[in-house]
Every structure is written in structure tokens, then in C-alpha cells.
Amino acid sequence: MSTQPDLIVVGAGIAGLVVALEAATAGASVLVLESDDRTGGMLRRGRLAGVDVDLGAESFAKRTDAVPALVADFSLPLDIVSPRSGPAHLVAPRLGGRWSRLPLPRRTVIGIPADPLAADVVAIIGERAARRAAAEVTAAPVDPTASLADVVEERLGAGILHDLIDPLCRSIYSQPAAAVPLPRLHPKMWAALERTGSLLAAAAEVAPNAPGGTAVGGISGGMWRLADAVETLARERGALVRTGVAAQAVRPEGGRVSVRTDAGELHADRVVVASGPRAAAAVLGVPTAEIDEAATAPIQPAVRLLTAAVTAPDLAAEPVGSGVIVSPDARTAAKALTHIDAKWAWARDALPAGTHLVRLSARADEPAGLDSAGAVAREISALTGARVGRDDIGEIVTTRWRDAVVPAESDAWTATVMDAVTHGIHVTGAVAAGTGLASVIPHARALARELFAAHATPDAAASPVRKES
Ligand SMILES: Cc1cc2nc3c(=O)[nH]c(=O)nc-3n(C[C@H](O)[C@H](O)[C@H](O)COP(=O)(O)OP(=O)(O)OC[C@H]3O[C@@H](n4cnc5c(N)ncnc54)[C@H](O)[C@@H]3O)c2cc1C
Incomplete structure (x- = not known):
């Protein structure tokens, strides 16, 4: 050396x-x-059902042109692709022990909406919370060290924080909104907030007009x-x-x-x-x-993922689009699910007919909740609404990221x-x-x-x- x-x-x-x-x-x-x-x-590359898949990051946010520019500047032999499915869904508990599965709103940034009264926002947070958020309190200057949760609660109210912003923050950044200031999470949003003085105006400026509020791209093959x-x-x-x-x-x-x-x-x-x-x-x-x-707020530096090959026929209908994000209130072992072949055409094209790939992101406080094929089947079934039995579960690959947050x-x-x-x-x-x-x-x-x-x-x-x- x-x-x-x-x-x-x-x-x-x-x-x-x-x-x-x-x-x-x-x-x-x-x-x-x-x-x-x-x-x-x-x-990281993994292999399931004969197909190479991502066991770590599986997309990139289009908030910068970082990946396309890198590929172009060095003429890397890679094809940049867009997700093919409909929006991801938010799963939350509702009264009567039932769960709702609703498409994520189109124009948000970490759940902060461009328009709190948009129908897809109201469907998730309810009329009252939507009206409160629309009446944003803009009087106080924003403290760059205050947590995202504190800023949102003061300006837009507790309802939207609880029902939309905190679940998205946990899912995207593996941290509760109470753990991290906005400038760390989303510098562009922070700059827009400082300039406009309004979270809603900042979101209107920054939010992509994309399903689920995030414009992402991928690379063909992973x-x-x-x-x-x-x-x-x-x-x-x-x-x-x-x-x-x-x-x-x-x-x-x-x-x-x-x-x-x-x-x-x-x-x-x-x-x-x-x-x-x-x-x-x-x-x-x-x-x-x-x-x-x-x-x-407490940080769990580790992230655990399970990627499974699943043959349940109901998944062919792609019941939750590219996947789900789960509210922290839902008593589930996973905080997010990605239906990989619904999201990426290259995966669908490479898989044997009738086989799907599903990725579950385990909750940090649920170390043992997904440790058998039966448990994985129940979880997928609960989150997607599809009928999935333990015999539908093929290979499972578990990945632990110990220094991810x-x-x-x-x-x-x-x-x-x-x-x-x-x-x-x-x-x-x-x-x-x-x-x-x-x-x-x-x-x-x-x-x-x-x-x-x-x-x-x-x-x-x-x-x-x-x-x-
Ligand atoms: C499950 C998961 C999903 C994600 N999904 C997305 C996504 O879809 N889109 C997105 O944009 N981002 C995503 N991210 C985040 C993204 O992957 C990371 O922000 C990014 O890859 C970090 O790259 P890095 O090079 O800084 O760190 P790393 O990828 O962590 O690389 C650090 C390297 O340093 C090595 N190392 C550690 N200690 C030492 C040492 N002492 N000596 C030598 N080597 C050492 C490690 O082994 C590792 O290889 C995801 C992250 C995870 C965990």
C-alpha cells in the first residue's frame, strides 16, 4: 500500500x-x-429472486441536480429513470381500530404543505387542523436552532405536525421532527423561510408538484x-x-x-x-x-431493513402505489414499506412473473417484530391491504445500518x-x-x-x- x-x-x-x-x-x-x-x-447491492436490488438508498431527491450532473460530467454509463407508480400512501390509525391509507399530498416539503386546504392535505389532517395551518402564525422570527417540531407547532399547529409532518420526517430522515432543526434537514426550505417569513410560502416555492411531495429519480438497475x-x-x-x-x-x-x-x-x-x-x-x-x-430528542443511529420476495397475487394491483409511510401512532413493526417493482420499471421487468419485491423499514423500537416469514406477511398485509400469507414470502434479506442517522x-x-x-x-x-x-x-x-x-x-x-x- x-x-x-x-x-x-x-x-x-x-x-x-x-x-x-x-x-x-x-x-x-x-x-x-x-x-x-x-x-x-x-x-449497497443485494440480490433477491435473481434480481440485483438496493439494500440502502434506492432513489435520489431532485431538489438538486447532483446525481444527473455527476453522471453527465463523468459520462458514467448509467441510465437515470423516474418512478413509475402512483403516490406513496400514509397509513394511520382511525377510530374503531381501522386504519386509513391515503395518498400523500402532492405539494408538500417534509409534509409542510404549499396549500393546507388542498383536498389531499385535508383528507389526512382534517378540516380543523387544515384551517389552523392555513392561518399560519408568522409574527415570531424563526430560531435556526429550534426543532422542526417547535417551528411547525407554533406556526401551523399541533394537528398537522402530528398527522403529517412528523411521520414524514421520521420516514425520510429516520428522526422525529422534535430531534432536528429545519436548516439541517432542508437547507433550501430554510432559506425560503428566512426570505419569505412563512412556512407555507416557503413550501409553495420549494415543493415539487409531484405525487407524495417528493420528486425523486433513480438509476436503472439500482x-x-x-x-x-x-x-x-x-x-x-x-x-x-x-x-x-x-x-x-x-x-x-x-x-x-x-x-x-x-x-x-x-x-x-x-x-x-x-x-x-x-x-x-x-x-x-x-x-x-x-x-x-x-x-x-433521543436518536437511534441504527436503521434496519427487510427486503422480501413476495408472490401474493393481490400485490399485482399495486394497492399502495410505490409504498407507504406509517404514522408513529400505528402499532406496526415497520415505519415504511416500499413496493419496489411498483416503483421501478427496471425491477418489474427483471422479476419473474408473479414475484414482487417489498422492503420494510423496521421501527427502531421494534427489534423483534419482523423476525419470521409469518410476521413479514402479516405486516405487508396490514400496510397494503393485500392478502399475503406466510407461504407467499420467499427470500428475506435483512440489512442493518448502524451509523445512518x-x-x-x-x-x-x-x-x-x-x-x-x-x-x-x-x-x-x-x-x-x-x-x-x-x-x-x-x-x-x-x-x-x-x-x-x-x-x-x-x-x-x-x-x-x-x-x-
Ligand atoms: C436504508 C437507507 C435508505 C436511504 N435511502 C436514501 C434514498 O433513497 N435517497 C437518498 O438520497 N438518500 C438515502 N439514504 C441516505 C444516503 O444513503 C446517505 O446520505 C449517503 O449514502 C451517505 O453517503 P456517505 O458516503 O456520506 O456515507 P456512507 O455511505 O455511510 O459511507 C461511509 C463509508 O465509510 C466507511 N467507514 C466507516 N468508518 C470507517 C473507518 N474508520 N475507516 C474506513 N472506512 C470507514 C463505511 O463502512 C462506509 O462504507 C438512505 C440511507 C439509508 C441507511
């Missing part, structure tokens, strides 16, 4: 791979270290192909990628940066840490306790990262950019370009604190 590259990247998720590709393209010698035995991080293609090109351009090598500590040393790994010590002019949030804190020496203390920014974190950057140590990935490919990719690209533009003055590098695109 080369021990003196220009750049060492810690973590071969999409952020680290993009940095490696940009840096190698700029002519730098690059070494990427990946602790796992495979690359891609949360872009998002894992994006990491694969970026890595292939980075290697072709000279980057070395080493799997099974964990960085343990990254520290300044004699004008360079030392990376202590379980396979020895390495040095480089610059190091980019592109691991998950907790791993980044660990290698930079920020105590995890400091991170947890900064959270305004970005915690709130702590003082210790900010101080450490600001100090690190003056020594040639930089942070990218979801912990620096915010969750999601639409944020992670532009941040990684900007950082790599800035680093190499600033080659002559290594200290004048990218922004030290979290910067969201």
Missing part, C-alpha cells in the same frame, strides 16, 4: 468515492480506505450502480481503493496528516474523512457522548472540525452535508475541487463546519 499519497480518503461510501474521483481526475495520487469488505457504503461506476472510474484514473482497512485516528503530524489504521500508519498532505457520523467523530477524537448530548451538531464537533481543517483534515459525507445524495454529492465534489484549487495554500481549504447544499 502506498503510504505517501497526496490524499487519503477515509470511507468508500458515495462521498468518499466522489472525492477520490474528482481528486484523481485533477491528477492527485489518492488512497481510499474502507473498513468494510465492500465499497459503496449506504449504496442506485448501488452509481457508487460502482464512480469507483470504477476513480480506479481507472489511478485511485487506489483498499477495503478491510479501518482508520482508527486521523491527526496532524509534522505538517502532514497521519492516519493510524489497523494495518499500520499512513501519511498524506490531506485527508478527507468521509465515514458515517459516529465513525467520523471517533477518528477525529470527538467523544460520542458529546454528540448524543447535543441532540434535542446524522446527529445534531455539537460544540465539540464544530470545534474539532474547525481545528482539523487548518491541518489539512476535512470532513464530507452526510455528517457534513446533511442526509441524502442530493446533498452529499455536491458537498464532496465542491470539497475536492476546492482542495485542489487551493493546492498551493493548503490551509485555505473548504468550509470547516457543516454546509448543506
Whole structure:
């Protein structure tokens, strides 16, 4: 292994791979270290019913052009596609022990509606809550550190927070609305709110006119192909990628940066840490306790997914479109379901006739609720309304993501990262950019370009604190 590259990247998720590709393209010698035995991080390939599928991220938000631009700029051999099915649904308990399954409103941002009185919003939150939300309280200035829940409750009322915004926040960001401020979740919404002074006006400006309130795209054959293609090109351009090598500590040393790994010590002019949030804190020496203390509500860093091949004939009718998001009040083991072949034509075309792929995202507080084929069948049946028996369940793949949730920014974190950057140590990935490919990719690209533009003055590098695109 080369021990003196220009750049060492810690973590071969999409952020680290993009940095490696940009840096190698700029002519730098690059070494990427990946602790796992495979690359891609949360872009991971699995195989069910003979078809390659995503076990992590399966789409990208179109709020930025990050993915199409990356594909175009590097002529990556990938086809960008749109989902084919109708809107996802929201499942919530109703009086009498029944559940409602209603299409997610068309024009919302994390459930914040452009028009609270739109029929698809009223159907979910009711007339009264809709009228309250429409009478937004705009008097108070918005505190950027206040949680999304506090801002919404004060301005739009508790009803819409409970019935729409909190379930969507939990589903998209794996965190309750009480745990995280709006600027962290959605920088564009925050900027629009600051400019207009109104959540509703901001949503009207930012909301895509798309089913479910989110405009997403995908890659034919799965998002894992994006990491694969970026890595292939980075290697072709000279980057070395080493799997099974964990960085343990990254520290300044004699004008360079030392990376202590379980396979020895390495040095480089610059190091980019592109691991998950907790791993980044660990290698930079920020105590995890400091991170947890900064959270305004408990955070479960782990996410558990089950992807199952299902042969129930009722699913052919795609009863819930691309899937469901489940209200936290519903006593279900899953907080979300994706009907993969209803959502993506490439999956439907690749699957054997009569076989469907369904992905369940387990609730963090429900560790044992989906541990048998029978339980998975019952859950799918309850969430979709389709008849699904245990004999309809084929292969099941379980995936655990242990470092998937970005915690709130702590003082210790900010101080450490600001100090690190003056020594040639930089942070990218979801912990620096915010969750999601639409944020992670532009941040990684900007950082790599800035680093190499600033080659002559290594200290004048990218922004030290979290910067969201
Ligand atoms: C289940 C799930 C579904 C998602 N769905 C979507 C979606 O549909 N759309 C979307 O835009 N986003 C989605 N996301 C979020 C998105 O996947 C992430 O924001 C993004 O992939 C983060 O990329 P990253 O490179 O920052 O981190 P990661 O992908 O976590 O990569 C970090 C890498 O660093 C490695 N590493 C950790 N510690 C060390 C160490 N000490 N030394 C060396 N290597 C180390 C890890 O093994 C990993 O490979 C989803 C996330 C999950 C978990």
C-alpha cells in the first residue's frame, strides 16, 4: 500500500468515492480506505429472486441536480429513470381500530404543505387542523436552532405536525421532527423561510408538484450502480481503493496528516474523512457522548431493513402505489414499506412473473417484530391491504445500518472540525452535508475541487463546519 499519497480518503461510501474521483481526475495520487469488505457504503447491492436490488438508498431527491450532473460530467454509463407508480400512501390509525391509507399530498416539503386546504392535505389532517395551518402564525422570527417540531407547532399547529409532518420526517430522515432543526434537514426550505417569513410560502416555492411531495429519480438497475461506476472510474484514473482497512485516528503530524489504521500508519498532505457520523467523530477524537448530548430528542443511529420476495397475487394491483409511510401512532413493526417493482420499471421487468419485491423499514423500537416469514406477511398485509400469507414470502434479506442517522451538531464537533481543517483534515459525507445524495454529492465534489484549487495554500481549504447544499 502506498503510504505517501497526496490524499487519503477515509470511507468508500458515495462521498468518499466522489472525492477520490474528482481528486484523481485533477491528477492527485489518492488512497481510499474502507473498513468494510465492500465499497459503496449506504449504496449497497443485494440480490433477491435473481434480481440485483438496493439494500440502502434506492432513489435520489431532485431538489438538486447532483446525481444527473455527476453522471453527465463523468459520462458514467448509467441510465437515470423516474418512478413509475402512483403516490406513496400514509397509513394511520382511525377510530374503531381501522386504519386509513391515503395518498400523500402532492405539494408538500417534509409534509409542510404549499396549500393546507388542498383536498389531499385535508383528507389526512382534517378540516380543523387544515384551517389552523392555513392561518399560519408568522409574527415570531424563526430560531435556526429550534426543532422542526417547535417551528411547525407554533406556526401551523399541533394537528398537522402530528398527522403529517412528523411521520414524514421520521420516514425520510429516520428522526422525529422534535430531534432536528429545519436548516439541517432542508437547507433550501430554510432559506425560503428566512426570505419569505412563512412556512407555507416557503413550501409553495420549494415543493415539487409531484405525487407524495417528493420528486425523486433513480438509476436503472439500482442506485448501488452509481457508487460502482464512480469507483470504477476513480480506479481507472489511478485511485487506489483498499477495503478491510479501518482508520482508527486521523491527526496532524509534522505538517502532514497521519492516519493510524489497523494495518499500520499512513501519511498524506490531506485527508478527507468521509465515514458515517459516529465513525467520523471517533477518528477525529470527538467523544460520542458529546454528540448524543447535543441532540434535542433521543436518536437511534441504527436503521434496519427487510427486503422480501413476495408472490401474493393481490400485490399485482399495486394497492399502495410505490409504498407507504406509517404514522408513529400505528402499532406496526415497520415505519415504511416500499413496493419496489411498483416503483421501478427496471425491477418489474427483471422479476419473474408473479414475484414482487417489498422492503420494510423496521421501527427502531421494534427489534423483534419482523423476525419470521409469518410476521413479514402479516405486516405487508396490514400496510397494503393485500392478502399475503406466510407461504407467499420467499427470500428475506435483512440489512442493518448502524451509523445512518446524522446527529445534531455539537460544540465539540464544530470545534474539532474547525481545528482539523487548518491541518489539512476535512470532513464530507452526510455528517457534513446533511442526509441524502442530493446533498452529499455536491458537498464532496465542491470539497475536492476546492482542495485542489487551493493546492498551493493548503490551509485555505473548504468550509470547516457543516454546509448543506
Ligand atoms: C436504508 C437507507 C435508505 C436511504 N435511502 C436514501 C434514498 O433513497 N435517497 C437518498 O438520497 N438518500 C438515502 N439514504 C441516505 C444516503 O444513503 C446517505 O446520505 C449517503 O449514502 C451517505 O453517503 P456517505 O458516503 O456520506 O456515507 P456512507 O455511505 O455511510 O459511507 C461511509 C463509508 O465509510 C466507511 N467507514 C466507516 N468508518 C470507517 C473507518 N474508520 N475507516 C474506513 N472506512 C470507514 C463505511 O463502512 C462506509 O462504507 C438512505 C440511507 C439509508 C441507511
